[in-house]
Amino acid sequence: MSVGEWFSDFCTSLRITGEKRTSIGYRTGRIVGQxxxxxxxxxSKTAYRFYVGSYGRSTAIPSVSDVDLLYELPYExxxxxxxxxxxxxSALLALVKNSIRKTYMLPKQLRTKRS
Incomplete structure (x- = not known):
């Protein structure tokens, strides 16, 4: 294997797969949508959302275990x-936390919580 081929394989192994990108988009989309x-x-699952950190800079590697997400809150x-x-x-933080929590609750838990 030539140095060029080795380097090409090395660079390819550092890229995040489409499947992982889809998974990240789905998960962050649920949170931002909520x-x-x-x-x-x-x-909208994408409005007011910004990827930051290594994923946002496109320097994350396939073993990335977390994605830094910035969400712009309404000025109001x-x-x-x-x-x-x-x-x-603290009250604002609790509001945001409870909204995000809904993405992890089962539908039955949501109905019980609303009652």
Missing amino acids: LNSDLRKLD LYQQYHGRAGNGQ
């Missing part, structure tokens, strides 16, 4: 929670 639905009344939420007496930041 946040957009709850916080913006918007039906900042205004609403910033003006609160007490710890508004």
Whole structure:
């Protein structure tokens, strides 16, 4: 095997497969879709989502175990929670946490929680 062929194989082995990219897109899409639905009344799995970190820079390797995701919250939420007496930041964090939690709950758990 020539050095060129070896290097080409090496570079290929560092690329994330399409299957893994699809899985990452599906998982982050569920989270972002839930946040957009709850916080913006918007039906989108990609709006206001930004990949950051190694995945966002396209330097992640196939064994990547986590993806750093940035979500832009609506400014109205900042205004609403910033003006609160007490710890508004904690309340905002709880709102976001509960929205994300819904992506991990089974449909029956959601119905019980809403009741």
